[in-house]
Amino acid sequence: MTAPAPDALQTPSLPRRLACMLYEGVLLFGVLMLAGLLYSTLTQQRHALQGQHGMQAFLFVVLGLYFIGFWVYGGQTVAMKAWHIRLVDAQGRPVTPKRALCRYLASWLWFLPALIAAWLARLQSSATIFGLLVVGALAYALLALLQPRRQYWHDHLCGTQLVISRPQPRKKR
Template sequence: MPPDFSALPTPSLRRRMACWLYEGILMFGVVFIADYLFSTLSQTRNAMDNRNAQQSFLFVVFGIYFVWFWAKGQTLAMKTWNIRLTDLQGNPVSQKRAFVRYTLSWLWFLPPLAASWLLALDVKQALVLAGGWIAIWAILSRFHPDRQFWHDALAGTRLVSSLQASILARKG
């Protein structure tokens, strides 16, 4: 009988948020390379030129990055924090499901960005609002029966401990 990966516990919120923060740090490198490529190919001389196209390009690059790595189970940050992405049965996620998760993961940022724009907040106020929303969104995972983030629940994915998954795989 194959091992039951669906029974793996969810990593702690602290560990998932540390991974989330580390992922953000690593994304600086992705942004730097992608932005350099965009600016070079589009011959952009001023940061305010081609801003919408640049943001759209970065959205696509982020999508490719996350969908690629999530379909393989882990990003570099997830490997560092021993976290793996699976479907609800504990199997690797498809690229389609990874894309759905990528789209839904923007719930971390879109509500405060939209509110900041609608309320015409300055940068400081927008950062406070974003920080508050991120904390609320993370804490809301405590209300999920499996303590998963809600975008994972909506996408049909879950985060599990990769160490426990590898131990379970060896036993099976």
């Protein structure tokens, strides 16, 4: 299969990508709840703060496996399928595991500045930290408007792009 010309690949609108991200968050809630239950059962965790850093590391790996797996094998997570968005490399080909790992790690740029600011300011309020994360994520999303193809910065960094991917029409019998 030959890759389409990069000019033929259309970037989904920013509101569409943000809606997909919101839907992804809803789906990931269930994934992370099950992963957290598995971790706490296997480690016999009795208190939420007991083994907190181990749980965070475990969930980071689970998220990585989720995203990298879907991106490499099909180019779409469940939410991306629903919103007809696909991840491809800069030439329009499927992403490699190495490129998918790069994108997963770089995608934390959505949240890293806000988390560092919360840590430096020694913020304790969950509501304040959540607000800071929302503002930081929206600011990061708006930075895509500065890119010529309106891609996110972590996609530019990793040589990937999000494109519209309409399903093939079904053949009538």
